[in-house]
Amino acid sequence: MSEPVVEVQGITKFFKSFKAVDNVSFEVCPSEILGIVGPNGAGKTTIIHMLLGLTTPNAGSIKIFGLNFNDHREEILEEVNFSSTYTSMPYSLTVRESLKVFGWLYNVKNSDDKIDELLKVFEIADTKKMQVRNLSTGQLTRLNLAKALINDPKVLFLDEPTASLDPDIADKVRKYLLQIKREKKISILLTSHNMKEMEEVSDRIIFLHKGKIIASGKPEAVVQSFRGKNLEDVFLKVAREKQA
């Protein structure tokens, strides 16, 4: 088995006295999609933020491409990208201008060609000259995804990337993620509340609850270990049992 591209060892995060992430360890291998699932407040987004250097863990270590994040931030971030349903792009810029800015930030050669390619893939080529403020939520989500692929990242962090997409576009995005994973050997760390989606695209999943990993492995193995019908069934069981 090849060396993992992301190695997380015992990360813990407190927000005041609240333990958002509790001694979490996992790895992401090359060309692997790792899904993180769990109820709201389980710590999924906090983990992604720590992996991107937006939040500092209280304990534990993060290595990406075998490099310590704190010592090699720029080097790592050049090869990584991120998309979240909770972020947007500069409202007054056009779609093309927005992506052009990120082309510069990631030092993308021939960014115009890359932008055209990505807009075509996500079926928003017709919005190229539109201001971001005039995009629909679905178009904006796809623009975020296009931004996340502008630098041909080796590792992609996606926080609920299909949350606001209609079933047709969401399906296309999932297929595209599987395709780039296969063809470009991208490793993807993905969070979603769509359990069907997680089962479909994830090679492995980790199940988080109250900041702790309560199960991990292949989706079918996790489902079996909880004696559930599917991941959604497991999710409901876990969320409701723990609430009770």
Add this chain to the structure above:
Amino acid sequence: MTAHRIYGIFLRNLYLYKRSIPRLMEIFYWPLLDLLLWGFITLYLSRYGKTLPNFVAFFVGALILWDILFRSQLGISVSFLEDVWARNFLNIFVSPLTPIEYIVSLMFVSLFKILLAGTIMSLLAWIFYSFNIFVIGISLIPFVLNLVILGWTIGIFTTSLILRFGQQTEILAWGIAILFQPISAVFYPVSVLPRFLQAAARFNPASYVFEGMREIITTHIVPLQKLLWSFGLNALFLIAVFAFFCRILRAVKKRGLLAKIGE
């Protein structure tokens, strides 16, 4: 028209002030600063109004130069806020861009804004009041540079505070520079101020610029000492504010506030 609906909206606004010190301060902040500024201007004019040699040059020149400082500061803090408002902040901060590169790029934005605003204001002052800002001569450049640097310093400081205390403090982006105005000797000399404010003005690089500008207009001699003081203080403050910004950035990452402000 119903009283309960009107009360609902009234209450919604009252709730805002209940938990926001910046908003509460805003109620008193502007009137207090206006009172201070116009009070000292009035004091100055009542004492020296009849003996002022070049009234227009003093006031219009001062206004243009003050606006340069203000634009310089807004170039940093409002450009930062643009990314916060657009929820683009996280996208920027997960790119390989370093915090220092980010600040330097905002400094360029600020220079661009100053060039535009400075040109328009100088042109309008010449058209409407026959005032030529270049009457100050070539020494205008280092004086303006000092105001630009001070604007950057205030801008970075404000940005750091917004990072730390969140968007509820965004009012500071427009308010903090104004705090410096009464002790910047923009429209009156430092000597008009009470002693404790005179002491504060001595630590303000802008006071040397505006006093210097008036000295050039009246004596046609460049006050090198004032220029040096201004540069010295500016260099010190700029280094300190960079360190402050980096420290705040580390602190907000620890508290998870960087991610919060971006969403």
